[in-house]
Amino acid sequence: MTIDYDQQILESVAVRRSRLLKAMLFGRERTRRAFNDGLKFLFISAIIATIICAGCVGYSFIINLFAESDFDMGGPASLEVR
CATH class of the missing domain: 1.20.5 (Single alpha-helices involved in coiled-coils or other helix-helix interfaces)
Known part of the structure; x- marks a missing residue:
């Protein structure tokens, strides 16, 4: 040997x-x-943060959409000119 x-x-x-x-x-x-143990939690937290951000953007878009449709329908925020 x-x-x-x-x-x-x-x-x-x-x-x-x-x-x-x-x-x-x-x-x-x-x-x-080990060094790789923390990477798993980093990726999971990044995915959760992405989902939360997408939810906030979607909520803001829907609220803005409802506010604009209320304005177009002559809701309390619109002014009618005759």
Whole structure:
């Protein structure tokens, strides 16, 4: 069985870089969570925010539409000129 020292060194460097990255991102709690755990919640919150914004825009559009139709029908906001 041959020992590939170059491969062993490359794997050692990869492990060290991974540990340094986790230490920089998470500090002492690096073994408890991974970087990808937060991405899931970020995407979910972005989708919820998009839905809420679309709902607000739709509500505003409908209220504006009703206000304009009330104005055209001679509602309380319109002035009739004879």
